[in-house]
Amino acid sequence: MLSKKISNITPSYTIGISTKITELKKQGIDIINLSIGEPDFFTPKKAKEEGIKAIHDNKTKYDAASGLKNLKKVIQEKLEMENNISYDLDEIVISSGAKHAITNTLIAFLDPGDEVIIPKPYWVSYSEMVKLLDGVPIFVDTDRQNDFKITASDLEKTISPKTKLLFITNPSNPTGAVYQKKELMSIVDICYENNVHIIADEIYEKICYTNNFVSIASLSEKAKEITITINGLSKSAAMTGWRIGYSACKKEIATAIATIQGHLVSHPSTISQWAAYGALTLCKNEMEEMVKIYKNRRDKVILELSKVSNLSFIKPQGAFYIFIDISKLKNKIQYKNSFSIEFSNKLLDKYKVAVVPGIAFGMDDYIRISYACNINDVIEGINRLNKFIEDLNS
Structure with missing residues (x-):
């Protein structure tokens, strides 16, 4: 059955x-x-207190499917100040964790048989998410000498007319590798030429030991146009159980993601969203x-x-x-x-x-x-x- x-x-x-x-x-x-x-x-104390305050203030009703406006504003400010990317509020969607944000994105893009490029090694759920949505995961072997980061050459050999998306995890789970600006720019160029969008999973962005972390969408206007930035609070603020992630992308895609989320889950817990607001504003x-x-x-x-x-x-x-x-x-x-x-x-x-x-x-x-x-x-x-x-x- x-x-x-x-x-x-x-x-x-x-x-x-x-x-x-x-x-x-x-x-x-x-x-x-x-x-x-x-x-x-x-979870930091002040983030928890914001969640508790939301309960006492009866902020427990339905809200906008794409997320609380207050939280979206601080994410907007964070992306601009820390990542040098400017997004309108309606281009940001709050989700129930980064995994949910990725799933929303895959639903928005994939038709049966569409291909998604996944560099190896990859986070365990990428391939299964793609398969659940009738897409086809295309795995790419990468070079140990390059810390298992996909290169423009690897990408050129793999793209087909059926390719819709490319996963880039930066920093990487499981390797901890971090992409450099030059590496990302060459990848963006090939994706843009072939109308392939990039799912930029940056959930570990804050846990970076170099001073040169670069968000893909910040590289150029064309990079921003084809990139769906995925992030959240689970790793950076130790908020795994609160389940708050988000996506940021151009309006057309964000509208589709918000519509999908509205039908499937409405929105993440308002209490969790207020705790996330506290983490971003009070717990740096x-x-x-x-x-x-x-x-x-x-x-x-x-x-x-x-x-x-x-x-x-x-x-x-x-x-x-x-x-x-x-x-x-x-x-x-x-x-x-x-x-x-x-x-x-x-x-x-x-x-x-x-x-x-x-x-x-x-x-x-x-x-x-x-x-x-x-x-x-x-x-x-x-x-x-x-x-x-x-x-x-x-």
Whole structure:
């Protein structure tokens, strides 16, 4: 009775790992969880207070489908001041998380059979979202020497008459790579020439350890014309459970997105929107402090991982993940379908460390660890990973 498309969808690897960790913890087993893609900080106090105030002020009625005007104004100001992009209020749509903003965009663009280019490695849900909307994900292999960032040459070889969209995740999940201005400009040129729009997923934008983060839409008027900027508060303000994201794009696309959202969910929780308003207007210092802590953790994790034999990794310039190459250990483990899944399962079952297998991101010779958790836990997890590798080699 279920639709055929459901049978073509791969269950979320990360949710599967979380479920297994929960079951093990219920049994009283100590697990070092390096799989989580969620800040270990709590939502800043003043953001929570704005949410509480909204409840007491009875700001709990229906509002505009595209989001609260007050929140859209501060997002508008943020985009102009921090990203050098000017949008009208009706070009901004508040959604129930960045994932929802991406889904709205895909619905607005895709007809059955339309192609969406997804560079590898990719965030786990991109391909499944595209398939759910009857689109065709087109995966592009990228070069490790370029930190797995897609190039103009890669793009030219992949674009077809059916190509509608390109995903660019910047900074990247899972690698933490950050695109440079020159790299993005050449990508924009090719997309513009071929009438391909860019979904610029910039959810990790604030968690960037370089001083040269560039939003794609800021590059030029033609870049802005073909770019749908996706962002939100989940990562930057530790507001994962509040579910507030947004898209910003030219009016024609934004109107379509708002119409879609109006029919499907109306609008995000008004209470969450007021909390997001508080985060953007009152919590800048707290957000900057989180980034300082992430950077400090990153430096310590890199130092510890560098001591582990038979591993290599991409040095992250943003986000809070490290993508680790485990291919030198491939002949040490027997596996049927997926090397990274078997590796991750053994690491969890015997050494009680949870990581995400690289196959979740389209690359089976890797695992991803997160340092969005207590640094002592991360270092202990790396020590256990080192012990696992030593045992494999003995």
